[in-house]
Amino acid sequence: MSTHVGRQVHTEGVARLRESYAALPRGAPVRLAKRTSNLFRGRSELGAGLDVSGLAGVIEVDGDVAEVQGMCTYEHLVDATLAHGRMPLVVPQLRTITLGGAVSGLGIESTSFRNGLPHESVLEMDVMTGSGEIVTTTPGDDLFDAFPNSYGSLGYATRLRIELEQVGPYVALRHVRFDDAASLAAAVARIVDEREWVGERVDGLDGVAFTPGELYLTLARWTDEPGPTSDYTGQQVYYRSLQQHPTDRLTMHDYLWRWDTDWFWCSRAFGAQHPLVRRVWPRRLRRSDVYWRLVALDRRFGIGDRLDRRAGRPQGERVVQDVEVPVARLAEFLEWFDREVGMRPVWLCPLRLRRGGADRPWPGYPLTAGTTYVNVGFWGVVNVGPDAPQSPRNRAIEQKVTELGGHKSLYSEAFYEREEFDRLYNGAHLAGVKALHDPDDRLTALYDKVVQRR
Numbered sequence: 001m002s003t004h005v006g007r008q009v010h011t012e013g014v015a016r017l018r019e020s021y022a023a024l025p026r027g028a029p030v031r032l033a034k035r036t037s038n039l040f041r042g043r044s045e046l047g048a049g050l051d052v053s054g055l056a057g058v059i060e061v062d063g064d065v066a067e068v069q070g071m072c073t074y075e076h077l078v079d080a081t082l083a084h085g086r087m088p089l090v091v092p093q094l095r096t097i098t099l100g101g102a103v104s105g106l107g108i109e110s111t112s113f114r115n116g117l118p119h120e121s122v123l124e125m126d127v128m129t130g131s132g133e134i135v136t137t138t139p140g141d142d143l144f145d146a147f148p149n150s151y152g153s154l155g156y157a158t159r160l161r162i163e164l165e166q167v168g169p170y171v172a173l174r175h176v177r178f179d180d181a182a183s184l185a186a187a188v189a190r191i192v193d194e195r196e197w198v199g200e201r202v203d204g205l206d207g208v209a210f211t212p213g214e215l216y217l218t219l220a221r222w223t224d225e226p227g228p229t230s231d232y233t234g235q236q237v238y239y240r241s242l243q244q245h246p247t248d249r250l251t252m253h254d255y256l257w258r259w260d261t262d263w264f265w266c267s268r269a270f271g272a273q274h275p276l277v278r279r280v281w282p283r284r285l286r287r288s289d290v291y292w293r294l295v296a297l298d299r300r301f302g303i304g305d306r307l308d309r310r311a312g313r314p315q316g317e318r319v320v321q322d323v324e325v326p327v328a329r330l331a332e333f334l335e336w337f338d339r340e341v342g343m344r345p346v347w348l349c350p351l352r353l354r355r356g357g358a359d360r361p362w363p364g365y366p367l368t369a370g371t372t373y374v375n376v377g378f379w380g381v382v383n384v385g386p387d388a389p390q391s392p393r394n395r396a397i398e399q400k401v402t403e404l405g406g407h408k409s410l411y412s413e414a415f416y417e418r419e420e421f422d423r424l425y426n427g428a429h430l431a432g433v434k435a436l437h438d439p440d441d442r443l444t445a446l447y448d449k450v451v452q453r454r
Contacts (some may be wrong), residue, residue: 004080005057010069013054014134014158020051021132030130030442032156050128055158056098061086064164065123070100070157078256086164087252089121093259094288100157104150106365106409108322108349108375110204110220113192116354119148119362121163129155130438146433149364149425151410153446154434168224171204171255173248175241178215181331185374187217188350189327192372204255207348208242212338215348216242220255229254233261233283237273239345263288265345266379270294304381314385319343319393320413324351324373325406333376336400341393347377363426364446365407373406391415410450421447 005013024030033049052071058080059067066088068077074088075095081087088099092107101107102118103125115121124138127147135155137144147154176197178184184207191202197219204220229249232238238258241248250258262273270291271277298304304316319341325333327350337346352372355362367373382393395415401408402424408414414421422428430446 004061005059005069007059009054009057010059010159013052013069016051016054017128017158018132018134020049021128027440027442029444031444032152050156052156059159061164064166065161066164067159067161068099069159070125071098072100073098074102075257078253081164082167082253084164085166085168087167087256088118089115089163089165090118091256092118093264095257095260096289099160099162103157103160104147104152104154105411106149108351110206110218110349112349112351112375113188113205113372114195114203114352114354115165116351117148117365120354123161123163125157125161126159127155127157127437130434130440130443133437134158135437142433143437146363146430148362149410149446150430151446151449153430153443153449154437155443167252168222169252170223170225170227170229171250171252172221172223172225173250173255174200174219175243175246175248176217176219178217179213181209181212181215181334184209184215184217184348185327185330188330188348188374189372191217191219192327192350192352205350208239208345209334209348210243210345212334214243217348218242222252232258233286235275235278237262237265239265260288261286263291264347264377264379267291269380314383315388316381317384317388317391317393318380318413319382319397320379321394321397322375322377322409322411323397323401323406324367324375324408325401325404327372327374329404329406330374330376333400333404333406337376337378337397340396340400341378341382343378343380343382347375349375349377351375363429366426367407410446414451416451418447418451421451 031049032052055069056071057069058072058077059069061080061084064086066081073096074091077088077099078091090107090109090111092102092109097107103122107118124136126134126136127143128134135143143154178187191197191205196202201221202219203222205217207215207217209215227249229251232241238261267273272281272286350372353367353369361369384392391413394413398408398415407424416424427447434445
């Protein structure tokens with residue numbers, strides 16, 4: 001599809017959206033009519049939904065600003081901006097995440113240590129609220145500030161104006177090994193403050209902890225310097241290269257999607273990293289959305305549970321989470337995680353809010369301004385036995401992250417009691433904003449949408 005749609009096409013897409021809202025039965029719940037999702041929790045099927053099929057493109061790229069429709073995927077957005085030598089300030093790891101989804105549900109990547117989270121580069125957006133109005137909102141408005149981490153409970157972004165940054169065509173990488181988490185955490189704190197390492201500029205920063213004694217930070221530098229580049233969309237697997245090559249080079253395009261080809265390391269669960277399987281697995285199907293469809297089939301038919309029973313393994317608990325902990329508590333969290341959960345590798349991605357000042361926090365995800373956090377991502381199954389349906393590991397993770405002064409992303413399963421959830425995610429404020437823009441309560445409230453009741 002063409003990534004640029006123009007204003008007339010956008011106007012027509014908004015008109016179809018309005019028509020689909022008007023066609024809903026009076027008082028019916030409002031939701032999107034979309035089959036795809038990057039969420040790792042169930043979505044209720046509620047019948048007819050909003051038609052967002054005309055809201056999936058880039059309206060305009062003008063210098064360091066792009067105007068983008070809410071359902072545009074980052075894959076299409078990046079195609080449009082790289083043609084102008086620019087990229088969004090933060091590009092989440094997976095191609096099919098939408099801009100509206102990343103803003104309403106958060107996102108993170110290697111530029112987050114200097115650019116914060118995706119919503120922090122939004123200059124203006126239009127939101128269709130539960131009342132059917134399309135409201136134009138800007139930073140400082142209650143709706144704008146409460147929108148991040150609202151997951152559709154305040155409405156859906158139809159148009160966003162976002163900042164871009166200039167980039168070169170290549171990325172030079174250094175993979176720096178650390179023998180313990182405390183040393184890595186100290187390096188993260190230093191790089192976030194100084195934006196360099198051993199005298200070299202750092203534009204992107206993330207890492208992988210393979211074992212308690214083998215951890216890597218990948219330091220990325222945008223560059224115009226020509227030269228050979230690696231290709232991890234073929235036989236080679238990106239995350240393994242951290243252990244194999246102290247330096248590397250990628251095109252900017254391949255760097256942005258380095259994690260998508262193998263869904264970090266999760267493609268190994270489908271055999272896609274086995275050399276023989278990889279040779280016959282079409283390159284065009286080595287993508288996160290393909291693996292996601294395989295996961296959906298597994299969940300539908302319980303394939304993994306059947307294989308566990310056949311092999312005599314204890315019943316598995318799915319542990320798919322991203323959490324943010326203060327960098328000063330990272331080593332403590334990883335030590336606890338190894339002891340209580342025991343899942344490796346894990347992804348490490350530093351971040352610091354771009355918007356400073358305690359007077360204007362983001363109320364729905366209240367990280368402390370001026371504090372460096374590290375996102376720890378871990379995705380897999382832990383064989384815990386008959387207690388698996390009660391999700392003991394996930395509940396323990398929630399408790400530990402709160403104890404350490406961190407927060408947990410809500411794209412996956414959550415198990416908080418209502419009172420604690422409202423305290424952690426500012427539920428009272430969110431409810432107040434929702435009451436203004438959704439007086440008939442047609443949008444599902446955040447707690448009801450994200451928390452699993454068992």
